[in-house]
Amino acid sequence: MSDVLLDGIALTAEQVRDVARDGGRVLVHPDGATRAGAAHRTVxxxxxxxxxxxxxxxxxxxxxxxxxxxxxxxPVILGPEGSVVTGDSAPQQPVRHDPHGLRLLRSHAGGAGPLLDPISVRAMLTVRLNQLAAGGSGVAPDVLIGLETALNRGLTPPVHAFGGIGTGDLPALAVTALCLLGEVPWRGGSMEPVPFDPADALSFISSNAGSIGEAALACADLSELLRAGTVITALAFLACDGNSEAYEAVVHLARPHPGQQTVAARLRDLLAGQAVKPARIQDPYSYRAVPQVHGPALDAVVALERTLGIELNAPAENPLVDPVGNRVLHNANFHTAYLGLALDAMRNALYQTAALSVARLSLLLEPAFTGLTPFLAAGPPGSSGLMILEYVAHSALGALRLNATPTSLATAVVSRGVEEHAPFSSQAARNSLDAVASYRVVLATELVAAVRALRMRGAAPVDGPLADAYRYVAERLPDRLDDRPLDQDVEDAAALLPALARFEG
Structure with missing residues (x-):
């Protein structure tokens, strides 16, 4: 894996995932360090x-x-009344007070709840480093070097789950600064303290890098899972002798939503050349309405990708340092309403397509649609087969339903009333990661059932990308049909989803 170059201009959600989950190395572009230096001197x-x-x-x-x-x-030397004094006017026993910026970091490093997993924290560090490379914060270049070193050594600060409300991940970034300073231990190792100007304290923590990082992880994963979902739908379609009229181009030209058209076209491509004799004049919604339900999820991810393309590379700093104009501009670019609303829309669309996947799973277990035994069982009468997978899928769907609740319906008034609105995009990002994890389970259960049904029918796809996809998963999923624990089957199927996405075209 090549280094991810952070220039403050072109970072993508997939690159954030490469660094955060796969251990990719980062490298700050020289132009980013130059921009940071100019802003620091100006401010x-x-x-x-x-x-x-x-x-x-x-x-x-x-x-x-x-x-x-x-x-x-x-330290600042304070007189008896708290005024700053120097030289001959200093008292004989002065009160020594740490700089305001250092006290700000200590007071704001107050997160609570469980510690976040290192993947989410690495995503946060990657995003913040790229934001600093965009210029505009005024943070000294030494801090960029420190973050780069920490990421490449696999170090993470101890970040707690609770603290951000969409107007800055203040506790998470404050504890990161204290790790850079050497006051708080890193998780995963150690490094020399980084020169950190206390005056840069607010400029460093005034960012939603944690929320944006988790949103990027969710977006990259979901984009992949939605592609895999189209392939699984096509496999299930074959197992149930579906009617492909619902996917014809003329149908979707009559109602040309982009995602809907895309899904229908991909299903046509996957099913091209397959020997399918429709068993019904009209299928249930779980097959007939796939383009109309899966399409909005696809469109929602495209919209989220567009939002993240801006958020990942924006010097959304308050105040914003403008070296060219030799000024600072106080603003509200730390407010992430765009991100929160995009995440809420994505999760709502995801719930709809996940519900359709669960419905297809039920049809795969129904003899009237497959011509096979109930629950695709192969043992003595009364065998359960894949019966339990319906429960598992509905359990995951129930969790997804809770995660789909719009966080943008909430707000908050804090700091003595002067900060009187919050988008709660931090919670939207966390909910999105959880929702994606639930969707992964839903797809895995449908995949297990579709592969078993096709095996039992002896109806493997012929030629083309769908046949390649089927061979890939069939070689890797157990072919036992006896009643037995199925947890490993679901786990194995979930692990295949990223590769399965590549067969979608």
Missing amino acids: AALSAAGGVYGRTTGVGANRLIAVEYESSAG
């Missing part, structure tokens, strides 16, 4: 001369409170 000069949110002021409801701007890691 340091402007902060020394005037007010910059988070550098010379407090944050949130404390935004109107001035703090001493310190561009070094040394």
